[in-house]
Amino acid sequence: MKLGVLLPVLAGLAVGALLWPVAARAAGLDLPPTASQGLNLLYSGQSEKAMEEFRAMEAARPEHPLGYLLEAEARWWQIYCETCQIKWNMIDAWPQPRRAVDDSYLVLADKVTSLAEAQIANGDSAEMELYAGLGWLLRARLLALRNQRLATARAGVNARKRFLRCLELDPQMDDAYTGLGIYNYFVDTLSTMAKALRFFMGIPSGRKADGIRQLRIAMQQGVLTRATARFYLAKNLRTFDQDYNGSIEVMRPLVAEFPQNPSFQLILGDTEAKLNHKELAETSYRAAASIPVSDGACAERIRALVKQGLADLIEATRSDR
Numbered sequence: 001m002k003l004g005v006l007l008p009v010l011a012g013l014a015v016g017a018l019l020w021p022v023a024a025r026a027a028g029l030d031l032p033p034t035a036s037q038g039l040n041l042l043y044s045g046q047s048e049k050a051m052e053e054f055r056a057m058e059a060a061r062p063e064h065p066l067g068y069l070l071e072a073e074a075r076w077w078q079i080y081c082e083t084c085q086i087k088w089n090m091i092d093a094w095p096q097p098r099r100a101v102d103d104s105y106l107v108l109a110d111k112v113t114s115l116a117e118a119q120i121a122n123g124d125s126a127e128m129e130l131y132a133g134l135g136w137l138l139r140a141r142l143l144a145l146r147n148q149r150l151a152t153a154r155a156g157v158n159a160r161k162r163f164l165r166c167l168e169l170d171p172q173m174d175d176a177y178t179g180l181g182i183y184n185y186f187v188d189t190l191s192t193m194a195k196a197l198r199f200f201m202g203i204p205s206g207r208k209a210d211g212i213r214q215l216r217i218a219m220q221q222g223v224l225t226r227a228t229a230r231f232y233l234a235k236n237l238r239t240f241d242q243d244y245n246g247s248i249e250v251m252r253p254l255v256a257e258f259p260q261n262p263s264f265q266l267i268l269g270d271t272e273a274k275l276n277h278k279e280l281a282e283t284s285y286r287a288a289a290s291i292p293v294s295d296g297a298c299a300e301r302i303r304a305l306v307k308q309g310l311a312d313l314i315e316a317t318r319s320d321r
Contacts (some may be wrong), residue, residue, distance in 0.1 A: 007014040014266055027126060027170060027172035027173075028170065028172040028173050028175075028221075028223060029130065029173060029175055029224055030223075031223050032057075032066070034053055034056070035053075035057065035066060036069060036190065037053055038050045038057070038070060039055030039070070040069075041053065041075070041299045042074050042077070043227070043257075043258040043260075043261050044258060044260050044261075044311065045202060045260035045261065045262075045292065045293070047074055047077070047078070047294065047295070048075055049295060050070075051074050052072065052159060053070075054067050054070040054071040054074060055067070055071065057070065058071065062119075062127055063115060063119075064115065065111070065112040065113075065128075065131040065132075065135065066131065068108050068111045068112050068115070068134065069108075069112045069134055069138070071108055072105060072108040072109055072112065072138050072225055073138075073316055075101070075104070075105050075108065076105070076141065076142070077263065078101075078295055078298060079093075079099075079105065079142070080093045080099060080263060081097050081141065081147070081262065081263055081293075081295065081297075081298035081301060081302065082295070082297045082298050082301055083145065084263070084266065084301055084305060084307070085301075086305065086308055086309075090238070090239060090264035090270060091266050091267060091269075091270040091305055091309070092235070092239070092267075093145060094145075095144070095145055095146065095147035095247030096145065096146070096147075096172070097146070098146050098291070098293065100282060102142060102146070105138075105142055106139060106142065108138070109135055109136075109139040109142070110135070110139070111135075112132075112134065112135030112138060113131075113132055113135030113136055113139075113168065114135075115131075116128045116129075116131035116132035116135060117132050120132060124165075126166045126167075126169035126173045127173075127252045129162050129163070129165045129166035129169060129176075130163070130166045130173055130175055130176055130224075131163070132162045133158075133159045133161075133162030133163040133166060133176065133179055134159070134179070134224075135158075136155045136156070136158040136159035136162065136223075137155070137156070137159045137179055139155045140152050140155035140156045140159060143155060147276055153203055156186075156203075157203055157204065159179050159183070160179065160180065160183050160204065163176040163177075163180050164176075164180070164181045167180075170203060174217055174221040174222045174223070175220070175222045175223055175224045175225045175226075176220060177214040177215070177217045177218040178215065178218040178222060178225040178228050178229040178232075179213075179225075180211075180214050181210075181211045181212070181213070181214030181215035181217075181218060181233075182215065182236075183206055183207050183211070184207055184208065184211030184214065185206070185211030185212065185215070185236055185240075186206070186211070186212045187203065187204075187205060187206040188205075188206050188207050188211065189208060189239060189240050190319035198199075198249050215229045215230075215232065215233040216229075216233065219233060219250075227254055227257075227258075230250055230251070230253070230254050231251075231254060231264070231267075232253070233250050234247045234248075234250040234251035234267065234271075235247070235267060237250065237270045238267075238270075238274070239302055242274075244271050244274045244275045245275070247271045248268065248271050248272065248275075251264070251267060251268050251271065252268065255268050255284070260264075260291050262288040262289075262291045262293060262298075262302050263286035265285070265287045265288035265291070266285070266286045266288050266302070266305055266306075266309075269281045269282075269283075269284030269285040269287075269288065269309060270309065272284060273309065273312065273313060273316075276316065276320075278313050278316065278317060281309070281313060282310065282313055283296070285306045285309045285310055285313075286306070286310075288305075288306055289303060289306040290301060291303075308311040
């Protein structure tokens with residue numbers, strides 16, 4: 001598969017999209033209640049209210065990276081939705097030219113990294129290493145979407161270094177496995193030519209089996225990126241392994257938790273369609289279309305994708321006769 005098709009996977013190293021609040025443990029990341037509240041709003045389709053929560057966090061703690069990271073997460077899912085399309089017979093956000101909104105997003109990503117690294121300079125901690133890594137990955141996923149391959153790779157390598165240090169300081173910081181998991185999956189899925197270029201560029205290798213294992217750890221035990229790990233493991237199993245049953249098994253709990261998220265519904269519907277599960281695919285598509293979306297560009301994109309997806313189901317039914 002071409003490198004251009006693979007780049008969105010590294011975009012999955014994003015924080016993401018998809019953060020899942022859970023109770024804090026004795027070790028690992030302790031997520032503030034306001035962050036959990038904002039994330040629930042975000043993934044329940046109330047992005048504007050979620051943004052208010054995140055900006056309030058920034059105002060209350062301007063030198064802490066978490067509020068800016070969450071705001072970038074909310075902006076990412078707007079970008080993701082607005083740029084989704086059907087390509088290579090799959091619904092996803094595929095590489096596209098730069099857009100005006102990129103600059104403000106990258107400013108947030110850089111702020112997350114710079115604030116975390118400033119605190120690391122004053123005293124290293126697993127939490128700040130995690131945020132620094134996530135800041136680099138905020139940058140990596142957008143650069144991947146813009147097909148900036150070298151810059152994406154550099155950001156991914158910087159993120160990997162931070163995640164490894166995070167786990168060295170606290171082995172129970174399971175959110176770090178999200179970034180490491182998608183990194184390992186990505187580099188092992190590259191074409192032979194791309195792997196040769198990776199070697200000459202000094203980009204560390206990775207194993208897909210390790211990536212899958214790490215993503216499963218993160219989606220089961222993570223605090224901040226639990227849903228991110230689940231979403232991208234499901235999407236990668238669909239896109240690169242054509243393991244549609246496995247992808248659906250991973251994706252369904254996320255849709256059940258956040259049924260008002262149109263992106264989750266679209267990916268699930270697309271995967272059901274790959275198995276010729278027409279009724280299930282149609283249910284997911286229509287669910288996506290019924291969700292109120294305040295972002296006009298995102299709402300328009302969802303309607304277009306649902307229309308095309310339903311048309312493809314009708315055509316498949318005709319072909320089966």
